[in-house]
Amino acid sequence: MASQIKCPNCGIYNTNEDYCTSCGTLLSHKKRRELAFAQNEIDRKERERIQKEKSPGFYETYKNHKFLIVRIFAKTIHSIWMAFMAIGMFIAWLISAIIA
Numbered sequence: 783m784a785s786q787i788k789c790p791n792c793g794i795y796n797t798n799e800d801y802c803t804s805c806g807t808l809l810s811h812k813k814r815r816e817l818a819f820a821q822n823e824i825d826r827k828e829r830e831r832i833q834k835e836k837s838p839g840f841y842e843t844y845k846n847h848k849f850l851i852v853r854i855f856a857k858t859i860h861s862i863w864m865a866f867m868a869i870g871m872f873i874a875w876l877i878s879a880i881i882a
Contacts, residue, residue: 783801786795791800796802800810808814843854 784797784811786797787799788795789805789807789841791807792802792805794802794804795810801807802809808817841856841860843862844852847853847856
């Protein structure tokens with residue numbers, strides 16, 4: 783069944799077309815929703831990127847703090863965390879080397 787859609791821009795009837803054959807205006811509601819969804823997804827990813835830039839982690843926040851005790855605490859916690867991650871990576875490497 784052929785569907786005829788009147789172009790809201792120029793008034794020409796188009797049969798089974800997503801875009802107007804005369805002026806190129808988007809006619810399909812489905813395509814319009816898809817484009818709006820894609821644009822919303824791009825906007826959401828951009829907002830997340832900006833949010834990550836605006837909210838640094840614990841170490842980045844306190845490594846240059848004006849109080850010495852806070853800087854020492856942040857660097858100590860960061861060092862402990864790095865040592866923990868290094869030990870974890872070594873254990874993972876050791877297990878994969880033994881298995882292979």
